[in-house]
Amino acid sequence: MVDPRRWHLDPAVTFLNHGSFGARTRDLLARQRTWQDRIEQQPIEHLGRRVREYLAPSREAVASFLGADPSGLGFVTNATEGVNAALRSVAFRRGDRVVTTTHVYHAVRQTLRRLAVESGIEVVEVPVELPIADADSIVAAIAPWLVAPTRLLLIDHVTSPTAVRMPVERLVPIARRARIETLVDGAHAPGMIEVDLASLDADHYAANLHKWVGAPLGTAILWTHPRVRSRVHPNVTSHFYGEGFTTEFDWQGTRDVSGWIVAVDALKDLGRLGWDQVRAHNHALATWAHAMLVERWGSTPMTPLDGSLLGSIASIELPSAVARRFERVDQLQASLLAEHGIEIPCIEWGGRRFVRISAMVYNRPAQYEKLASAIESMAG
Numbered sequence: 001m002v003d004p005r006r007w008h009l010d011p012a013v014t015f016l017n018h019g020s021f022g023a024r025t026r027d028l029l030a031r032q033r034t035w036q037d038r039i040e041q042q043p044i045e046h047l048g049r050r051v052r053e054y055l056a057p058s059r060e061a062v063a064s065f066l067g068a069d070p071s072g073l074g075f076v077t078n079a080t081e082g083v084n085a086a087l088r089s090v091a092f093r094r095g096d097r098v099v100t101t102t103h104v105y106h107a108v109r110q111t112l113r114r115l116a117v118e119s120g121i122e123v124v125e126v127p128v129e130l131p132i133a134d135a136d137s138i139v140a141a142i143a144p145w146l147v148a149p150t151r152l153l154l155i156d157h158v159t160s161p162t163a164v165r166m167p168v169e170r171l172v173p174i175a176r177r178a179r180i181e182t183l184v185d186g187a188h189a190p191g192m193i194e195v196d197l198a199s200l201d202a203d204h205y206a207a208n209l210h211k212w213v214g215a216p217l218g219t220a221i222l223w224t225h226p227r228v229r230s231r232v233h234p235n236v237t238s239h240f241y242g243e244g245f246t247t248e249f250d251w252q253g254t255r256d257v258s259g260w261i262v263a264v265d266a267l268k269d270l271g272r273l274g275w276d277q278v279r280a281h282n283h284a285l286a287t288w289a290h291a292m293l294v295e296r297w298g299s300t301p302m303t304p305l306d307g308s309l310l311g312s313i314a315s316i317e318l319p320s321a322v323a324r325r326f327e328r329v330d331q332l333q334a335s336l337l338a339e340h341g342i343e344i345p346c347i348e349w350g351g352r353r354f355v356r357i358s359a360m361v362y363n364r365p366a367q368y369e370k371l372a373s374a375i376e377s378m379a380g
């Protein structure tokens with residue numbers, strides 16, 4: 001769809017892992033460097049006096065992109081940081097329960113583990129078994145847990161190891177009716193699927209812009225609903241504690257804010273292609289590649305082949321001959337890169353081994369066919 005040379009990626013690598021850290025266009029990186037140079041010329045003026053003025057256009061643009069009210073949107077460095085800040089805002093009592101799923105991102109699982117130790121809460125990872133037939137089965141697995149003493153539902157919008165698009169728009173209202181606080185981990189969502197925070201009505205939404213929006217590394221947001229906003233603060237307490245949500249988030253100590261400043265440019269950059277078109281293209285490519293790989297490898301699809309539970313990533317179970325050849329999945333990942341020049345995450349989850357493909361506008365169908373052949377050649 002788009003010339004891959006617009007991105008700063010190494011053309012020698014077949015890059016099928018946009019999902020982990022995103023990738024940036026050369027234009028955007030140049031724009032960020034211009035801002036870094038400007039700030040370095042007069043740090044006091046640009047960082048000290050004008051930082052809030054510089055962040056405002058990005059906040060407005062990102063808020064509008066996510067259907068959110070800008071006064072509840074704070075910049076953070078990554079989704080994990082946003083999740084940590086949201087969790088810290090809840091005055092948990094011993095015996096409170098936090099519900100998530102077995103698909104939760106491991107860094108977030110560790111955050112909950114720490115919270116359990118420090119606050120005496122119970123964390124329940126509801127099993128959502130693979131393969132998943134439809135959204136109804138996900139709701140049916142989680143809904144029974146949305147009762148007392150559950151205090152908070154932490155649900156991924158798109159799961160990391162298994163690449164499942166969770167029906168958050170159905171789960172959040174169930175939790176809300178039961179007076180359970182909701183934290184949606186949208187690490188993958190902005191730019192991958194449509195996000196409308198006003199209609200979602202979650203209490204907290206943490207998300208990365210450095211993945212599918214293509215913003216500079218370290219660019220992410222935490223959005224918080226007005227009903228809980230006054231008790232949410234950045235993880236770093238700084239000068240403006242208690243002076244309002246965006247005032248606090250705009251200054252979290254001295255840091256390089258150039259990525260946050262150019263988030264608006266990242267939105268415009270891919271936005272020139274039309275965000276609906278970008279999302280539709282990537283979803284169609286991921287859905288096609290998922291079905292093609294499942295067929296070539298004779299794998300059981302973990303989600304429906306029509307792509308109804310996918311965004312623009314998909315996890316495909318490896319043929320058992322390949323899955324068994326390596327003691328650990330990182331050895332397979334290293335071998336795919338060293339021997340075939342393919343960068344793709346290899347994942348172990350629930351006793352199964354997967355590759356997780358990403359589909360971005362710079363990817364081509366032939367790259368997934370190359371992956372299919374590479375894995376087939378390893379089976380022999």
Ligand SMILES: Cc1ncc(COP(=O)(O)O)c(C=O)c1O
Pocket residue numbers: 019020077078079080081104105107108156158159160185187188208220
């Ligand atoms: C569901 C989920 N949550 C959180 C994260 C963490 O993102 P970050 O490392 O930017 O905090 C990821 C990253 O892939 C993710 O997939």
